Amino acid sequence: MSARLLTELSGPEVTRRVTSDTIVVQPTGAVEHHGPHLPLITDFLLADHIGGAAVDRAAEEGLDVWRLPTLAFTKSDEHSWAPGTVWLDESTMFDTVVQVGRAVALMGAGSLVFANGHGGNVALLQVALREIRKRYGLKTFLMPTLARTPGPSGEDADERGLGIHGGAAETSMILHLRPDLVDMTKAERWVPDHLAEFERIRFNGGPVSFGWLSNDFGTPGVVGDASRATVDYGRALWDVSLDEAVASLHEIARFDPAVRRPAVGTVTAPASVTR
Structure with a gap:
């Protein structure tokens, strides 16, 4: 259990410890189909x-950072089929966040x-960022928890940019975190290769x-090649994902969208001109 779980504080402790410098992290997951080899809670x-x-x-x-329950x-x-x-439908999910x-x-x-x-949350959360900012004045951010990195033996090399759900990356990460929940005897290559032929219509980017x-x-x-998953790849993904998430939190802590202007009466030197 995280030592920084906000809900383990008492109400008075929250009042004492949470300030305008505090960052609250709300993890968002999913309970959904991930093929025959992975658990619903991937x-x-x-x-x-x-x-x-x-x-x-x-x-x-x-950093002054706390988390809420996922x-x-x-x-x-x-994946409703x-x-x-x-x-949750989109209006319920939007209202919830x-x-x-x-x-907060x-x-x-x-x-x-x-x-x-969960990739299916991204578009809705991006809209919610602005709504929360507009209504409540919070600085709002969205960051992924799973980073992308080549596997130690190229485990993701054959997914053709289509390994978005239940493929090498997610399967490897769950092998690292909860190997008891993975059935590699049912992990196969399920890549829709014909989609890789399209140059403009893509899942990402x-x-x-x-x-x-x-x-x-x-x-x-x-959508991906689960057969290429390995514990080593999962460990590499964990290390990179954790490093990326921590680096993002450090940047979030010092982020200020306002333009910095000199104080009234301050004279700034003109920029040098190269001739």
């Missing part, structure tokens, strides 16, 4: 473990960070995005 585990560890390390390094049920309707998925922002603002904190382990459900691709709800 994304929850990513958000909970990495988010909690990042908060603990950042606090040890001097949200389990989020926007997973792309599969038994076991538990999801905005009201979390309201509570009432505590007196200055910043709220969503540490997200392309100029054209598209709506999809996880049963659109002729796979068992998986």
Whole structure:
């Protein structure tokens, strides 16, 4: 358990310890289908473990940062066809995270960070960042909990940029965190290779995005190559993901969107001109 779990404080302790310099981290996971080889709580585990560890390390390094319990049920309707998925519709999820922002603002904190382990939450959380900022004045941020890094033996090399759900990365990370929940005898390559032929229509980073459900691709709800997962790759992903999350929290702590202007009466030297 995280040593910085805000809900383990008493009410008076919150009043005493939370200030406008405090960063509150809300991990967001999911309970959803991840194929025959991974548990429903895959994304929850990513958000909970990495988010909690990042908060603990950042606090040890001097940041005023606390975490809330991880949200389990989020926007997973792309997997609603599969038994076991538990999801909120977009309006319920949006209202939930905005009201979390309201509570964090009432505590007196200055910043709220969503540490997200589920890709289906990203678009909605990006909208919520601005809504919470507008309503409650918090500085708001969204960061991923799972970073990307090449595997020690190139385990992710054959996913063709399509390893987005239940593939080498997620499977390897759960092998590292909870190997008892992974059945590698059922892990196979489920990559929709024909999608790699499109230059503009992509899952991530392309100029054209598209709506999809996880049963659109002729796979068992998986997009990636789970057969390439290894514990070593999971350990490497853990190290990189934790380092990235902690570095993000340090940058969040010093972030100020306002333009810095010289004080009234201060004379600034003109910039040098090169001729």
